[in-house]
Amino acid sequence: MKRIKTLDTRDLRASVKTGGCGECQTSCQSASKTSCSVANQKCEQCRDK
Amino acid sequence: MIHQYKNNGYNIIIDANSGCIHSVDDVAYDIIKLVDEGIGDAQLIFNEIKDKYNDITIDDVTETLEDIELLKKEGKLFSDDIFRDLAPYMKDKQSVLKAICLHVAHDCNMNCGYCFAGKGEFNGPKGLMSFETAKKAIDFLVEHSPGRRNLEVDFFGGEPLLNWEVCKKTVEYARLIEKEKNKNFRFTLTTNGLLIDDDVIEFSNKEMGNVVLSLDGRPEINDNMRKTKNGKGTYDLIIDKFKKFADSRNQKDYYMRGTYTKYNRDFAKDIIHMADLDFKELSMEPVVCSTDMPYALTEEDIPVLKENYDILAREMIKRYKDGNGFNFYHYTIDFTGGPCISKRISGCGVGTEYLAITPEGDIYPCHQFVGDDKYKMGNLDDGITKGEIVSEFKGCNVYSRKECDDCFAKLYCSGGCSANAYHMNGDVKTVCEFSCELHKKRIECAVMMNIALNE
Numbered sequence: 001m002k003r004i005k006t007l008d009t010r011d012l013r014a015s016v017k018t019g020g021c022g023e024c025q026t027s028c029q030s031a032s033k034t035s036c037s038v039a040n041q042k043c044e045q046c047r048d049k
Numbered sequence: 050m051i052h053q054y055k056n057n058g059y060n061i062i063i064d065a066n067s068g069c070i071h072s073v074d075d076v077a078y079d080i081i082k083l084v085d086e087g088i089g090d091a092q093l094i095f096n097e098i099k100d101k102y103n104d105i106t107i108d109d110v111t112e113t114l115e116d117i118e119l120l121k122k123e124g125k126l127f128s129d130d131i132f133r134d135l136a137p138y139m140k141d142k143q144s145v146l147k148a149i150c151l152h153v154a155h156d157c158n159m160n161c162g163y164c165f166a167g168k169g170e171f172n173g174p175k176g177l178m179s180f181e182t183a184k185k186a187i188d189f190l191v192e193h194s195p196g197r198r199n200l201e202v203d204f205f206g207g208e209p210l211l212n213w214e215v216c217k218k219t220v221e222y223a224r225l226i227e228k229e230k231n232k233n234f235r236f237t238l239t240t241n242g243l244l245i246d247d248d249v250i251e252f253s254n255k256e257m258g259n260v261v262l263s264l265d266g267r268p269e270i271n272d273n274m275r276k277t278k279n280g281k282g283t284y285d286l287i288i289d290k291f292k293k294f295a296d297s298r299n300q301k302d303y304y305m306r307g308t309y310t311k312y313n314r315d316f317a318k319d320i321i322h323m324a325d326l327d328f329k330e331l332s333m334e335p336v337v338c339s340t341d342m343p344y345a346l347t348e349e350d351i352p353v354l355k356e357n358y359d360i361l362a363r364e365m366i367k368r369y370k371d372g373n374g375f376n377f378y379h380y381t382i383d384f385t386g387g388p389c390i391s392k393r394i395s396g397c398g399v400g401t402e403y404l405a406i407t408p409e410g411d412i413y414p415c416h417q418f419v420g421d422d423k424y425k426m427g428n429l430d431d432g433i434t435k436g437e438i439v440s441e442f443k444g445c446n447v448y449s450r451k452e453c454d455d456c457f458a459k460l461y462c463s464g465g466c467s468a469n470a471y472h473m474n475g476d477v478k479t480v481c482e483f484s485c486e487l488h489k490k491r492i493e494c495a496v497m498m499n500i501a502l503n504e
Contacts, residue, residue: 001116003077006125007070007499012390012460013124013131019389020139022197026148026403028415029201029237031261031304031332031378034165034469035484036397039382039461039492044199046386 010043021045051085051127052457053078056497057363062126063496065457069125070384072500076102080113085127089114133448136394140446143395143402144439146193148201150405150416151186151219153178153212159241159283162274163310163344165337169207171407171420177212178408183219185429186406191230203237205405205416210244220256237261239306241275242287242294250297258302262291265307266319266333273312274344288326295328304378306332310344317357321364324375332378335487337417337469348483355490362494366501379491380498382461393447396463400426400442414442417468442467445478452480458489 023044027037050065060078062071073081079098088094095110120126132139155176157169169175190200202223204216216238223234238253239261253260264287265271272282295303305328309316316333323331335354338345346354361377368374397403400414407419410429418424427434447453447464465488469481 003074003113004116004120005072006120007072007384007503009068009070009384010387010389012068012393015389015391016132016135020142020391022143022145022147022402023199024388024392025199025235026201027397028150028399028403029148029203029235030259031306032334033239033261033306033416034334034337034466035379035488036462036464036466037379038393038396038463039387040378041388041392042383043386043388043392046383 010046018045019043050130050455050457051081053082053085054493056359056493057366057501059497059500061493061496061500063457064126064128065459066130066132067124067126067128068460069120069128070496070499071120071126072504076105076109077113077116080110081117081126084114084117132390132394136446136448139391140395140443143391143398144443145195145197146190146402146404147197147199148203148398148403149186149190150203150205150403151178151183152206152405152407152416152419153183153204153209153215153219154207155408156211157206157208157241158211158243158278159208160276160278160280161241162276163308163336163338163342165417166207167420171207173407173420176408178215180215180218182406182408182410182429183215184222185410187219187223187226189406189429189432191226191232194232198231199233199235201235201237203239205239208241208244209238210240210249213244213249217252220252224256235259239263241283242290243277243283245287245290245294250294253294254298260294260298260303261306261332262294262303263307264288264291264305264323265309266313266316267322270313270319271307274308274310291328292326295330300327300329302330304330304332306334306378308334308336309346310336311346311350312344314346314350314353315357316354317361317364320361320377324368329375330378331375335484337472346483351483351486354487358487358490358494362498366498369502380495382492382495382499384499390460393460393463395446397466399445399467400439414438415468417466417472441477449478450480452482452485456485456489458485458492461492462488 052063060073091111095107235258237259268284271284275283405413405416412426413419426438447459450464453459467477470479471477473481
């Protein structure tokens with residue numbers, strides 16, 4: 001596209017079926033403790049690939 | 050719903066419901082804005098913008114509208130929310146216990162001015178967790194985590210190194226049983242650093258997947274709040290220990306984590322100070338406290354705080370391009386390998402996936418509720434005795450907060466921190482608008498950085 005560049009992002013619709021395993025890190029175990037930083041976590045399944 | 054903004058010379062569109070991100074030129078930015086306002090006719094759009102752009106033609110507008118239409122069909126722009134009805138099902142799947150915040154010490158060897166933990170004691174008695182209690186906590190976690198292999202334990206306080214031998218024995222016990230129980234324990238340690246020594250470093254590097262080291266940045270800023278029991282600043286007592294610790298971990302799997310207050314609204318300088326000391330993994334959070342405290346951040350501080358997030362983002366881009374980059378936790382978003390929709394809707398897991406356990410073995414939804422009798426859920430001997438608290442948190446997801454319905458950030462913050470909301474409004478199913486403003490700004494900066502560093 002000439003004027004619009006779409007970034008590569010995870011397909012959240014597809015993740016309805018592939019996600020939800022619950023093996024990822026809880027956000028307050030990382031560095032927040034006072035805010036909800038869910039999007040800053042990695043997907044455990046993506047990490048394994 | 051879309052969110053469009055300009056930052057650091059970039060025109061950015063976030064499609065809230067799909068999570069898709071677009072970087073566009075000025076013409077497309079204006080056209081998308083008009084389409085969002087309900088104007089879809091090429092001639093009308095051309096008439097609106099032709100005076101602003103000298104060389105634009107009706108064909109340019111038509112072509113851009115065709116691209117927008119294609120993105121719509123692909124579900125990448127102006128997409129519908131298809132997740133709302135699935136939210137309760139997703140939250141239910143995400144409600145199995147998998148992480149505990151183990152308060153091994155309700156005591157502290159520092160006396161920090163802003164401590165939300167009431168000088169380490171969480172409004173309760175001083176105390177160290179016994180190994181027997183810690184062992185029960187590990188058993189509780191194992192027993193209540195069916196179907197989960199990865200389990201997390203954070204050694205927290207107060208100051209956990211005041212009870213270091215129990216931390217070590219707890220790790221050893223968990224390692225002893227993990228294979229038989231088909232679990233994989235991941236440990237973290239959050240420390241103020243005063244008691245770091247070679248034993249702490251060696252053991253942590255072997256066993257702790259992450260360590261969080263508390264420092265507020267510049268010496269005078271750190272020492273203004275983070276003091277010893279005798280009222281002296283702690284910077285000089287901890288900085289070399291932190292350097293040694295971080296270097297021994299090859300500058301990975303740790304965070305230097307600071308707190309900023311009204312006294313350092315120019316907190317970007319504090320993060321950059323830590324980067325100048327060659328720390329590579331940095332985090333900084335706004336202070337959590339009652340609004341009547343003199344160091345509390347208030348609504349009037351928001352513009353300067355946002356400006357500091359911009360300053361930080363620009364400096365980080367510059368340093369990355371110069372080959373001297375560092376990471377800031379809130380700007381570290383993996384756009385391709387980040388969380389699934391189930392996690393994004395469900396949130397942090399407070400009170401369901403994640404629990405805090407006190408030295409006495411009492412159970413709370415998270416570390417920020419510890420000491421609040423209303424949220425004492427049970428104890429390790431009797432288990433969860435107040436199921437209604439679990440139910441309350443099971444009912445929390447991004448769609449249970451009406452304030453989030455029209456927010457572009459909802460799939461990044463999952464509705465925000467329930468504890469912040471509770472402390473601000475007395476209700477976990479609300480939002481803390483002050484926190485929201487800063488969180489949205491951090492997401493905007495993170496997205497902009499991603500574009501800038503990948504162009």
